[in-house]
Amino acid sequence: MTLLKEYAALTDSRLEELLAPRKPELLFDSMAYSVRAGGKRLRPALLLMANAMGGGDRAEALDYACAIEMIHTSSLIHDDLPAIDNDCLRRGRPTNHVVYGEAQAVIAGDALLNYAYEVMLGAAARYPGHSAAHIRAMSRIARGAGVGGMMAGQVQDVALEGTDFDYEELKYIHRHKTGDMITGALLAGLELTDPSPDALEALTLYGEQLGLVFQIVDDILDVTAGEELGKTTGKDAAAGKVTYPALFGLEKSRELAREGTEKAIDALAFFGEGARPLQEIAGMMLARNK
Ligand code: GRG
Numbered sequence: 001m002t003l004l005k006e007y008a009a010l011t012d013s014r015l016e017e018l019l020a021p022r023k024p025e026l027l028f029d030s031m032a033y034s035v036r037a038g039g040k041r042l043r044p045a046l047l048l049m050a051n052a053m054g055g056g057d058r059a060e061a062l063d064y065a066c067a068i069e070m071i072h073t074s075s076l077i078h079d080d081l082p083a084i085d086n087d088c089l090r091r092g093r094p095t096n097h098v099v100y101g102e103a104q105a106v107i108a109g110d111a112l113l114n115y116a117y118e119v120m121l122g123a124a125a126r127y128p129g130h131s132a133a134h135i136r137a138m139s140r141i142a143r144g145a146g147v148g149g150m151m152a153g154q155v156q157d158v159a160l161e162g163t164d165f166d167y168e169e170l171k172y173i174h175r176h177k178t179g180d181m182i183t184g185a186l187l188a189g190l191e192l193t194d195p196s197p198d199a200l201e202a203l204t205l206y207g208e209q210l211g212l213v214f215q216i217v218d219d220i221l222d223v224t225a226g227e228e229l230g231k232t233t234g235k236d237a238a239a240g241k242v243t244y245p246a247l248f249g250l251e252k253s254r255e256l257a258r259e260g261t262e263k264a265i266d267a268l269a270f271f272g273e274g275a276r277p278l279q280e281i282a283g284m285m286l287a288r289n290k
Contacts, residue, residue, distance in 0.1 A: 003277050004284065007048045008041035010058075011065050018066055018119060030100045030108040031115070034073050037091040040290075042281075043068045043181060046210075047189035049281065050203060053274045054193030060130070061192050063123035064137055067116035068185050071145045074112035075154075077105055084158065117142075136191040144184020153177025161241075170242045178218075179211025186210075186278075202270040206278065209264035213285050216257040219243040220250060225289060261286045 019032040044065035051061040080087040080095040081102060088098050097105035120141065124134035143149055153176030160169060186207045187200060195203075223245050244253040264282040268275035 003049070004040070004042075004045050004281065007045040007065075010048070010062065011041050011044040011069060014062050015066050015069065018063075018115075026100075026104065027107065027111055030096060030104055031070075031112050033099060034077050034090075034096045034108065035070065035112070037093045039069075039073070039091050041069060042214075043072055043185040046182060046207075046278070046281065047185040049277045050186045050189030051192055053271055053278060054190045054195050054199065055274075056189065056193040060123070060127060061137075061189055063119050064141065064188050064192070065185075067120045068141055068144075068181070068188070070112045070116040070119070071141070072181060074109040074116070075145075075150060077109035077112070079154075081105060113145075130192075133192050133194055137188040140184045140188040140191055144180040144182075144188075148176075149180035149184065150177055153180070165242055167242075167247060170247070174215040175208070175211065178215050179208060182211040182214065183207030198270065202267055205267035206264045206282075209260045209267065210282055210285060213257050213260040213264065213282070216244045216253055216260065217285060217288060219245055220253055220257070221289065223250065257286055 015035055019028060019035060021028055021032075047065045047068060048058060048061055051058065076090060077096045079085050080090055081097055087095055089095065095105075096108055100108065117138075120134075120138045124131055124138065127134060145151070153173045156169070157173045157177055160173070183204060186203050190199065190203055222243065244256065248256065261282050265279045268279055
């Protein structure tokens with residue numbers, strides 16, 4: 001089993017515990033539906049890998065990995081709503097609002113977002129001797145997902161839709177909407193290991209490049225991938241969105257993704273041999289086909 005799969009399995013089994021059926025049944029059912037729908041579990045894996053790289057305790061970090069996946073899933077549920085992207089297919093299955101109706105999908109997204117913070121606070125409470133590190137980890141996730149992070153990117157994405165925006169605006173949207181959650185996951189995992197400022201800086205650089213590569217590859221896949229992606233493809237072009245292939249063409253976009261991957265891998269030299277898993281993930285992100 002690859003390390004990514006191992007971390008995904010670990011996260012999934014804890015997510016099952018956290019989302020075990022209980023009252024109100026409809027709420028837990030609709031939350032679990034979208035979490036269980038699959039997904040690469042990239043953000044949890046990044047968090048756990050960064051934690052391992054810093055010599056952390058996996059059991060201490062696991063609920064943070066689950067929390068970031070819940071926040072990510074909540075954003076996908078809301079992003080798919082008729083008022084935003086109006087998507088009927090996600091992770092190969094009907095989207096939350098198609099199954100539960102729009103009103104319940106709004107609630108499921110809100111609930112997952114709130115529950116994520118409840119779960120992180122619960123984890124912090126179990127480690128009273130390490131609370132400063134837990135607050136820093138939580139803060140990394142809150143900032144990645146929050147008003148200066150994913151929300152900032154999303155608001156600009158929606159505001160500029162259909163307009164003729166430029167490369168700088170495209171970079172702003174991606175950096176915040178996608179990149180900040182990736183960097184937030186990594187830094188949260190590392191914060192639990194009481195890292196040095198240099199370690200945080202090196203990992204931030206890695207996260208920024210990984211986020212960029214992730215987005216370029218996402219844009220490329222929207223053009224090239226078929227039905228196996230499990231989501232609607234060709235939507236970007238149909239919506240007239242500014243994307244890397246639209247701006248630079250496919251070949252140049254691939255080159256930019258390769259360059260970003262090299263920079264990401266180099267940024268981790270600081271950590272020596274322990275960086276190998278995250279360096280491999282960077283290569284996998286570049287080569288991914290879903
Ligand atoms: C309720 C938290 C919350 C947010 C509301 C809608 C919204 C604000 C934000 C949307 C942000 C968004 C959709 C960002 C794009 C994220 C992205 C690149 C998704 C695809 O990630 P993958 O490929 O998906 O990791 P899987 O399915 O593998 O997890």
